Amino acid sequence: MPTIKIEGTGEQFEQTESQDCILRAGLTAGYGLAYECNSGGCGTCKFQLIEGEIEEPWPTAPALSARDIKKGRKLACQCKAKTDLVIKMRTDPEYAPINLPARFEATLSSRRDVTSDIVEFCFQAPDSSDAKFLPGQYAMLTFPDGRGPRAYSMSNLPNGDGVWEFWIRRKPGGEVSGALFDELRVGGRIVVDGPYGHAYLRAESERDILCIAGGSGISPMLSIARGVLMDPDMEGRQVHFYFGGRTPEDLCGLDELKALPGFDRRVHYRPAISMPEYASDWTGDTGFIHEIVENQLGNELSRFECYLAGPPPMVQATTKMLQLQGNVPTGQIHYDPFY
Ligand SMILES: Cc1cc2nc3c(=O)[nH]c(=O)nc-3n(C[C@H](O)[C@H](O)[C@H](O)COP(=O)(O)OP(=O)(O)OC[C@H]3O[C@@H](n4cnc5c(N)ncnc54)[C@H](O)[C@@H]3O)c2cc1C
Ligand code: FES
Structure with missing residues (x-):
């Protein structure tokens, strides 16, 4: 189980699950690793590898510029540790998760056409375990055969019934949205990993x-x-x-x-x-x-x-x-x- 140290912060954590990226390992340990999209698009989770070996399945992710690649910068949401690591990366308590991300296999309990290219998918967590997230957050969905993950935002509210609802738009030619639309029927399974994201409702604001x-x-x-x-x-x-x-x-x-x-x-x-x-x-x-x-x-x-x-x-x-x-x-x- 590789240990990841963030240089200059005293923060260190283990990558406990083999499918975890560095970002998820840090967030599930409660640390505030900087991120936004968790999808290789924004570049907020860039880090510099100081020591150790990583696996980088998507080295050409759009958030990496030619300059980043030349300078050896990597994305924590796209890389896994192969050995113990020392990395240099931005952390801030404001990024620390309020609810730690959890991964579980859920069952599609209903689907409904909303428009010609948006479908509402409702998933049921096992044992009706609480759906713990904040309004506005998202989860990563992966097919049990490994297709994904992709980020999808919940459209419902956190609840004690284990219901995770998403409104998903079909992207023409898209791998995961296409498979959700064409293959997933009521009773089908999906791996949910969440919650993630910082664009959640600030209930304390008076505005x-x-x-x-x-x-x-x-x-x-x-x-x-x-x-x-x-x-x-x-x-x-x-x-x-x-x-x-x-x-x-x-x-x-x-x-x-x-x-x-x-x-x-x-x-x-x-x-x-x-x-x-x-x-x-x-x-x-x-x-x-x-x-x-x-x-x-x-x-x-x-x-x-x-x-x-x-x-x-x-x-x-x-x-x-x-x-x-x-x-x-x-x-x-x-x-x-x-x-
Ligand atoms: C924070 C966030 C929330 C989102 N919420 C919603 C939502 O509520 N509803 C909705 O319809 N869409 C949402 N999306 C978009 C969604 O995540 C997908 O990008 C979209 O469904 C297209 O996926 P696809 O597999 O069909 O298309 P594809 O073209 O097959 O894949 C597109 C996306 O997959 C990722 N990707 C592509 N190649 C790789 C690779 N080699 N390795 C890793 N990742 C790769 C990239 O993120 C890319 O944008 C959200 C995206 C983000 C970032
Ligand atoms: S969080 Fe956006 S690229 Fe990693």
């Missing part, structure tokens, strides 16, 4: 909530909105919910939001489409979702706790708009780009 979702980014935003409306301590908070799709057929989530207590008083659902040329009878907002948010909320933006999820270009454009035009402090912006 109103701004949720901005693009495409399948609806999944964690639904969980955040549910978290706000179901928490009696958040009774005074309003939720401004912006959802951008390509055409009206992509828009979803309204029925689920309407089912929440206080929807009429507290939720302001604002859908928009970016391809009006394919929707001649659409009379609602059109354009990129970050531009619509800016136009409608203008200089009010800094009074919100902001949550964002969706494709990386949408998340990047929205974050930039919130910071530069909206003057929203970085600490009030919580985001997950879906790499």
Whole structure:
């Protein structure tokens, strides 16, 4: 069982499970290793190998630039220790998990078409063990035959019944989303590993909530909105919910939001489409979702706790708009780009 030491911090932990990456080994030991996507896309988990040998199954992950590769930088979410290691890596208590990630095999209890390319998958954990996560977090899903892992955000709330619900969009030609859509039927099994992620609901914040979702980014935003409306301590908070799709057929989530207590008083659902040329009878907002948010909320933006999820270009454009035009402090912006 390899031991991993983080140089200069006194932090050290063991890679106890053979399938663990360095990031998971550190997080399950309770350390705050820096990360975001857990998928090789963001580069937050970069480290420098000082001593020891690693296994690196995806040396060309998109988060590694040619310069990183030349300098020998690696990704903790993509590498495993083969021997004891000494590494140099950023850690911060703010990255330490509130609920330690756990891995278990779950059974698909139901699936439901939400749109033509989004399906709701509900998984049941064994023995109905608690589904411990925070609204807005994600889990890594892997087929028992090893396909994956891929990150998917929970759309439901933490619960004592062991239910993990995801809204997953089929990526054309995508390996894991395609297999989930085409192969997984009720009673089928999947390995769930979670929770992960920092874009979770800050229930302690007194501010109103701004949720901005693009495409399948609806999944964690639904969980955040549910978290706000179901928490009696958040009774005074309003939720401004912006959802951008390509055409009206992509828009979803309204029925689920309407089912929440206080929807009429507290939720302001604002859908928009970016391809009006394919929707001649659409009379609602059109354009990129970050531009619509800016136009409608203008200089009010800094009074919100902001949550964002969706494709990386949408998340990047929205974050930039919130910071530069909206003057929203970085600490009030919580985001997950879906790499
Ligand atoms: C934090 C986060 C949350 C997400 N939440 C959702 C969600 O709620 N709903 C949703 O529909 N989608 C979500 N996604 C996107 C999802 O994880 C997948 O990227 C998407 O479903 C496409 O996967 P695929 O296997 O179908 O496509 P593929 O094209 O086969 O794979 C795409 C992804 O797989 C990973 N990957 C590719 N090659 C390798 C490799 N060799 N080794 C390791 N990893 C590799 C990369 O992350 C890449 O982006 C989320 C992504 C992130 C990062
Ligand atoms: S957390 Fe490893 S690349 Fe994003």
